[in-house]
Each structure stands twice: as C-alpha cells, then as structure tokens.
Amino acid sequence: MRLLIFILTSLLFFSCKNENSKYVDAQDIEKEVFVSTHLIPDTHFLGDEVCASCHKEQFKDWKGSHHDKAMDIAIDATVLGNFNNIMFKSQDITSRFFKKNGSFYVNTEGRDGEYYDYKIEYTFGVEPLQQYIVKFPDGHYQCLRTAWDTEKNKWFDLYPDFKVLHSEWLHWSRGGLNWNTMCADCHSTNVRKAYNLDKHSYNTKYALINVSCEACHGPGKSHIERVNTLGENYTFGGDIKMTFTTTPKALVDQCARCHVRREQFSEFYNFEGTFLDHYFPQLITKGIYYPDGQILDEVYVYGSFLQSKMYQNNVTCTNCHNAHSLKLKFQGNKLCAQCHDTKVYDAPSHHFHKVSTEASQCINCHMTGKFYMGNDYRRDHSFRIPRPDLSLKYGTPNACTQCHTDKDDEWAWENYKKTHGTPKQKHFSELLAPGITGDSHGFQKLLELSKDTIYPEIARASAVRAMSNYMDENAVNNMLAFLNDDSPIVRGATIDALNTVNSTDYARYVMPLLKDEKRTVRVKAFMAIAGLNEMQIPKAYKDVYKKVNKEFETHLEVTSDFTGGLAKKALYFVKKGDDLNAIKWYEKALEIDNMDNMIRTNLASLYYKNNDFTKAEAAFKTIITQEPEFAQTYYSYGLLLAEQNRVEEAIKQMNLAIKYMPQNIRFYYNLSLLYDKVNKLKQAEQVATKGLKLDANNESLLYVLAYIYQKQGDVGKAKNSAMKLVQLYPNNKQYQRFYKQLSTQ
CATH class of the missing domain: 1.25.10 (Leucine-rich Repeat Variant)
Structure with missing residues (x-):
C-alpha cells in the first residue's frame, strides 16, 4: 500500500x-x-484615554465603533441580549438566558452533554450580532453558539442547520468556538495566547481588552515620550504605525493580520x-x-x-473606509465615484438598470457577498465583473443570477453578451x-x-x-x-x-x-x-x-492547539523517519478533533506501514462511519485489504470508491487488477474499458487491458491496445517488447 x-x-x-x-x-x-x-510589555500600552487627549476627533470616531466594541466586560451597559429568563431551543438543545446576583448567565449543554449554569464574562462584537463568552476552569474562554441578533432583537443559532454533538470540536465548549485561539489575537491588544499542550490549558493575557488605538498604531509609550520631549518640534519617527506616510500596500499589509484567514508563525x-x-x-x-x-x-x-485591480492600482482600505469609525466615507455610488466617472459608469448605458435603484448600485454587481455566522453579510472585495460564462463552466456564482433568482446562467450569459459583449480582457480566473x-x-x-x-x-x-x-x-x-x-x-x-x-x-x-x-x-x-x-x-x-530551526519550533508551538499544527508536527517526524513520534502526534491531534479524517487517513497509513493492521483497519472503518461518501477511504482501505490477500473484501471497497468518485481513473486500474487476481477476467476487462471511456489514452489502463486480453487469449484486441501504447510512448522499450511478443503469437 x-x-x-x-x-x-x-x-x-x-x-x-x-x-x-x-x-x-x-x-x-x-x-x-x-x-x-521580543515581547512588548503591557505597560507600554497606555490606553485610549491617553490618545484622546491629543486626538479628539479620531477618538470620537473610534468610540462605539466595531473596533471599540470588539470585546467588553459583560455588564448592563454592554450586554445587548435579552437575559430576562428567556428560553431558546435549536437542534434539540434548550438554552436559558437569565440574570443572577447582578450577573448574566446561560444554562445550556456543556462539554460532557450535561446542562450547567455558565456565567457570561465578556461580550463579543456589537452588530449585526453580539456573542457571549464563558470561562472554563482550564483557562479556555468559549463563545456561545447562540448569539443575539441586534437588528431583529432575538436569539438565534449561528449554525441552525448543523447539529453538533458535545464531544465534537465544533461544539461551543471546544476548539471551534474557543476565544483563546480563534478570536483573541484580533479582538484585543497585545495578546499572548500562552497555551500549555500537556495540560491543554491556556493562560491568555492581553494589554487592552478591545481593538484599541494602540492595536493598530502600536504601543504609545515611546510616542508620548517623544511628544513630551520634542513638543512642537515633534515629527513622525517610527514611534507609531499606520500614519499618513504609510504607503497604500503597506497599509493593507498592516490591516491584513486581522482581516484574513491565515496560519500563524x-x-x-x-x-x-x-x-x-x-x-x-x-x-x-x-x-x-x-x-x-x-x-x-x-x-x-x-x-x-x-x-x-483596486489593490494593484494602490487603492487602500482608507480610500473607502474611515480609519477610525470604520464606516464608509460615502454612501451609494458616490463612494465609487471618487475614482470612476459617473457619466460613464453610473448610467443605464453601463449598468442597464433604473437609476437610483438597488440594481443600479455598483456594489451589487461588483461586490456580491454572503451571509456568515447566520446574519452577517460580508461583501467580496475582489471587485470583479460578473462572469456568467464561468458560472456555466465551473459552477461559480455571478451577480446576475444572484439577483435574478428566477433566471439561470444561460440567460445571464446571453444577456451579458447583448449588453456588454464578450469580455475584452482575460481575467486570471x-x-x-x-x-x-x-x-x-x-x-x-x-x-x-x-x-x-x-x-x-x-x-x-x-x-x-x-x-x-x-x-x-x-x-x-x-x-x-x-x-x-x-x-x-x-x-x-x-x-x-x-x-x-x-x-x-x-x-x-x-x-x-x-x-x-x-x-x-x-x-x-x-x-x-x-x-x-x-x-x-x-x-x-x-x-x-x-x-x-528555532523559528520552525515556534511555529509548531504556536499552532499546537490546532489539529493542523499537531498534524504538521507529525509530518515533520515522518520526514525524519520517526514513525512512532509521528503516530503519537497524529493521535494527539485526534484528541482535539476526533472528526478530522484527513489526519486519521494519514494515521491509518502509518499504522499499516508499521504493521499495526488492526489499528489501520479500525481507523479506516471509523472514517467510513463518519464520512460514508468519502471515496478515497474506500480506495485506501481496499489497498490495505488487498495486501493482506483479502481480495474479495478489497474488491467490495474499490467498487464503493468508484461509486462515490466515478471520475477517478486510478480506482478503475486497481479494481481491474483485483479482479484479475481472483481470475475474474471478464469483470477486469469491463472495469478497464469503463475507465478508458473517461480517459482513452490512460497509460496504466491501456497496459492492464492489453494484458487481460492476452490472458483471455484475445490476441487481436491485446495487440490493438499494445499498439496504441507504442504510438503514445514510442520511447518505451517495455511496450515495444510487449507488442512484438503479441505479434509473434
């Protein structure tokens, strides 16, 4: 295998x-x-009120913004949700939100499947939803799956159609909604995660609870010292970040760390x-x-x-967004008109819709979006032209049919060609x-x-x-x-x-x-x-x-509370030839997320390589139970069974692999060989022929089909397949010898 x-x-x-x-x-x-x-001491972060003394307008804009409200202590002034003994049920879990002794609580299902009262320690966000954070004894801070809709004023489930068991990583009390590792780095200032792998515990610290002035501009200590020393002679000297002198792409780079899906190093x-x-x-x-x-x-x-193209042409975040309030600088098409000629683009001759309607808004054609976390609509910032032709080829969305939901992509493409012609420039997509x-x-x-x-x-x-x-x-x-x-x-x-x-x-x-x-x-x-x-x-x-090597070890350590981080550590030991340590870290990763079957697949392979066939087979069976339509598992399990000479069982698994992924040529090749092994030559021929219908020039299938024809005594068909191999691969001496051998029969 x-x-x-x-x-x-x-x-x-x-x-x-x-x-x-x-x-x-x-x-x-x-x-x-x-x-x-180098760790910046918390004492170097002086707090927003210090900044406000000189930057009154900026502070006024920032106050109450999403950055300001990124996280807060749960008190009457910050909690927006209804905690007046409100019951909320979703996916068979009933949560009760109530107050006790002046504090906010929820009674809901915990890590062990039992119900407990949990005190709300922090609020998280402000609109269109507010989440709530609970503290666990091991330093884990967990975000509830039930959140408060600040627009509709009601509780709602972030994932209403997705049932999660209390033992799974995605349960609110576990890794998927863990504040320490999934949220803290971007919702507070100067965060140190401080994860203890052995105890699976945290001692997370921060300087300031929210996304403060200093979260973006850096610690204020040296800046204040220079201002106090230089007075009116003060000039920017690198003591603060994100200033008017920051170049457009550098500004995007600095904003990026909290506005990106990424891996930490x-x-x-x-x-x-x-x-x-x-x-x-x-x-x-x-x-x-x-x-x-x-x-x-x-x-x-x-x-x-x-x-x-915006980014390519040095448009940056603050061209559209107020850096401190985070609000758009202008409403409607006026925002785009900062750069784009309204006579050309804000006209029916361009957008082919009635003026001053939703359909005529630039963003609705060029910045489509999706809802995340239940009610949070976020727009795609690639600023692309709708391409119904690509939708037809690759199943990708386009703005036309997202709005005209009663129409299909064929209609959208035909109308696009009528109004705009075919695209004049090739898009990277x-x-x-x-x-x-x-x-x-x-x-x-x-x-x-x-x-x-x-x-x-x-x-x-x-x-x-x-x-x-x-x-x-x-x-x-x-x-x-x-x-x-x-x-x-x-x-x-x-x-x-x-x-x-x-x-x-x-x-x-x-x-x-x-x-x-x-x-x-x-x-x-x-x-x-x-x-x-x-x-x-x-x-x-x-x-x-x-x-x-030291940087690499830091990377492994900082990602060790993720299954992916532990899996990378396991792969490192695989590369070192230390399979036992690799197995240890893959197993450790599954302790965090028992549903991660990519990791379990790698672990099963290592079990097999090290002759632990029982564990390997058990791992494959677990994957099949959890993901019964994942074709690759049937294929891998079939190979394992074949090498143990359990060929009939292997054939069954390989057929299932083809059932769930019929376009994978390799599956047909291996199944054909398995049928040959038990002398079921007609089935072997049928499988190889079926695979060649998907890829008529597939080298492996042509060879195995020629071999099977020869074994059945059908030399003519065997010669035809072998001749095709020689034509496709004229420098392959093995194929030449095989063809000559057949020609003499």
Whole structure:
C-alpha cells in the first residue's frame, strides 16, 4: 500500500543558486529573530484615554465603533441580549438566558452533554450580532453558539442547520468556538495566547481588552515620550504605525493580520516586520474559495482584495473606509465615484438598470457577498465583473443570477453578451478555475497564470499551489523557477507544492530559501528539507539552518492547539523517519478533533506501514462511519485489504470508491487488477474499458487491458491496445517488447 503521506528524505549534495536581495545572511537572520521574538510589555500600552487627549476627533470616531466594541466586560451597559429568563431551543438543545446576583448567565449543554449554569464574562462584537463568552476552569474562554441578533432583537443559532454533538470540536465548549485561539489575537491588544499542550490549558493575557488605538498604531509609550520631549518640534519617527506616510500596500499589509484567514508563525504580533513575518494567508483553494477566487467559506477580506485591480492600482482600505469609525466615507455610488466617472459608469448605458435603484448600485454587481455566522453579510472585495460564462463552466456564482433568482446562467450569459459583449480582457480566473477543478488542460493554464506578473500575486501563488494536482516530472521542473519569484507569497506556495513530492531531487533548490527575507518562507523551506539531518546540511547553511530551526519550533508551538499544527508536527517526524513520534502526534491531534479524517487517513497509513493492521483497519472503518461518501477511504482501505490477500473484501471497497468518485481513473486500474487476481477476467476487462471511456489514452489502463486480453487469449484486441501504447510512448522499450511478443503469437 502506498503511504498517503508524502515524505522528503535525505539528499547528500546541494548546488547553490545566486544570492539576491530576497535572501539575507545568517547575521541578519539572527538580528531578525531577536527582534521578532521580543515581547512588548503591557505597560507600554497606555490606553485610549491617553490618545484622546491629543486626538479628539479620531477618538470620537473610534468610540462605539466595531473596533471599540470588539470585546467588553459583560455588564448592563454592554450586554445587548435579552437575559430576562428567556428560553431558546435549536437542534434539540434548550438554552436559558437569565440574570443572577447582578450577573448574566446561560444554562445550556456543556462539554460532557450535561446542562450547567455558565456565567457570561465578556461580550463579543456589537452588530449585526453580539456573542457571549464563558470561562472554563482550564483557562479556555468559549463563545456561545447562540448569539443575539441586534437588528431583529432575538436569539438565534449561528449554525441552525448543523447539529453538533458535545464531544465534537465544533461544539461551543471546544476548539471551534474557543476565544483563546480563534478570536483573541484580533479582538484585543497585545495578546499572548500562552497555551500549555500537556495540560491543554491556556493562560491568555492581553494589554487592552478591545481593538484599541494602540492595536493598530502600536504601543504609545515611546510616542508620548517623544511628544513630551520634542513638543512642537515633534515629527513622525517610527514611534507609531499606520500614519499618513504609510504607503497604500503597506497599509493593507498592516490591516491584513486581522482581516484574513491565515496560519500563524510568530508567537505573538509585535509590530516588527511585515504580515508575512507573522502569518501566511489562505490561498485560493477548493472548498475555501470558489474556483474563480470568489469568497465561499469565511475568508474575510484580505485574500479577495489582493485579487482586485483596486489593490494593484494602490487603492487602500482608507480610500473607502474611515480609519477610525470604520464606516464608509460615502454612501451609494458616490463612494465609487471618487475614482470612476459617473457619466460613464453610473448610467443605464453601463449598468442597464433604473437609476437610483438597488440594481443600479455598483456594489451589487461588483461586490456580491454572503451571509456568515447566520446574519452577517460580508461583501467580496475582489471587485470583479460578473462572469456568467464561468458560472456555466465551473459552477461559480455571478451577480446576475444572484439577483435574478428566477433566471439561470444561460440567460445571464446571453444577456451579458447583448449588453456588454464578450469580455475584452482575460481575467486570471479563466486560467485558475480549470486547474482547481481538475481540467485535463488545467496545468498549462496554471503555468501561464503563474508566469505572468500582470496578474495578482495571490492568484499566481494559488496557481502554483494548484499545480500539485498535476504532479509529474515536467510539472515539478516548471515549478522550480517560482522558488526564485519576486513575490514571497509565490515562493511560499511553491515550497508547499513541492513539499508534496516524494523525492529528494529538489531539496537543493529549496535550501537557499532558508535565507529568505520573510520568516514564513524560511519556515516553509525548513519543513520541506526536514528529512535531512544536520550532517547533510552544507557548511554554508549550517548557521542559518539552526536559526530557522528555532523559528520552525515556534511555529509548531504556536499552532499546537490546532489539529493542523499537531498534524504538521507529525509530518515533520515522518520526514525524519520517526514513525512512532509521528503516530503519537497524529493521535494527539485526534484528541482535539476526533472528526478530522484527513489526519486519521494519514494515521491509518502509518499504522499499516508499521504493521499495526488492526489499528489501520479500525481507523479506516471509523472514517467510513463518519464520512460514508468519502471515496478515497474506500480506495485506501481496499489497498490495505488487498495486501493482506483479502481480495474479495478489497474488491467490495474499490467498487464503493468508484461509486462515490466515478471520475477517478486510478480506482478503475486497481479494481481491474483485483479482479484479475481472483481470475475474474471478464469483470477486469469491463472495469478497464469503463475507465478508458473517461480517459482513452490512460497509460496504466491501456497496459492492464492489453494484458487481460492476452490472458483471455484475445490476441487481436491485446495487440490493438499494445499498439496504441507504442504510438503514445514510442520511447518505451517495455511496450515495444510487449507488442512484438503479441505479434509473434
């Protein structure tokens, strides 16, 4: 059975590439690491009232804003929900909201499935919903699943159609709604998570409870000292962040850390370096975004805004939003008219709708959105032109049919062509969507997108990452050039893609990125060469290797309360050849989320590799119970059974794999071989033929079909299949010999 985890093992010799400005020497990295791990004392954050003494207008705008109300102590003045002994029932769980001794409480289901009274410690947010936070004895602060709708003035379930058991990670009392790790970093100022892995407990601290002035502008201590010392001679000297001198893209970078779905790399944020020294953004991938880059799951704003022409042309957050109140600077199309000619764009000749109607609003065609958390409508910030033609090809949404719900995409596309013609410029999504959806010609389109720097860097990075769907020697050789790309997001994505290759041939290309200027790229590079031991590291990299190792350990530690973080630690040990430690950390990850079956699949593979067949089979059966339509599990389980010579059972599992994923060619190949193994040649032939209907030139299926025809004595059909192989692969001597052998029969 093939191990489902890809392992990068040792490489003895390396070739170095030319150094350039993207790489720094070991001394610089030592300095950077020291700065990046420096904790800012809470005493350096002076509080909003100190700021208000000089910045009255800004403070007035900020007061009462979403940042101000990001989190607060639960008292009469801050709690908006009805706690007058109100009962609320959803998914068979009845919660009662009440007051006792001047405090706010909820009686609801706890971690063990029993009901308890929980005191509300904090409010979370202000509109369109307010959540409430409960404290557990182990330092876990948990956000209730039931929230208060501040517009309709009623309690509601954040996920009304999704039943969650008390034992699952998504239960309100567990990881999915844990404040310490899912919320705190962006809702308070100077947060230190302080997670204890052994005890699965937190000692989280912050300087200020909400998103204060200093959450964005940095600690005020040195700023106040300079103001007091210099008086009227004061000028900006780096003592505060996000000023009028901050460039547009730098401002987006600084706002991004709290307006993005991302992975964390530093222990805490300390205003040093850039976004990519602390976090790496979620790229455009299946299930998170639509294949064309539109928002699907909860990704916030940064990932979509980076796709936009606005960002490419130095439009920044504060061009549309008041930096302190967070409100839009103008209402209606006047906001867009700051840059766009109203005579051209705010006219029926452009939008083909009645003037001053909802349909004529720019944002309703170019900033569609989705509801998250039940009632929170968030707009897509990629500012795209509606593309019904892509909807027809890839099932992506478009503004036309989202509004005209009684019409279909065919109608939308025909009307689009009548009013606007066909799109005159190629959008990156035309190249990205085929690769993400697995189109047979997707790789070449991904390569075109990745190479062309006219497209947004997040789109190019997503294209490189999606190339891992087409991994072969040609694909990998094309990808290597992107390790030297000017964009650090592209470099990081390339490492992630190469990290899925079970080969040691590429480590020498990754090695120089240990000296990359961005910490996230360095850490990814370290993970990619984790199969090497220190003796195999060239002398020129030994010092930097040790320093990046510390950054990597910090990354593992700060993500150790996520299943993904523990899974990465397990994969690190797999690369090291330490399967027992890998098994330990995969098992630890499942203690946090027993429903994470990607992790369980990897664990089952390790069990099997280490001859623990009983645990491997039990793991596969658990996955099938929890996700009965997940085809890959039946395939993997079938391979396990086959190697134990339980062929009839393996055939049953492989048939189920095809049932739930009929387009996967590999399933047909393996099932055909299994039928052959028990001498059911006619079934083997039928399965191989069926697979070839999906891919007429599939090398593996052509070969197995020729072999089966030969075994059945049908030499003519066997020769036809073998001849096709020779024609498709004229340099393959094995196929030539096979054809000659058949020709003599």
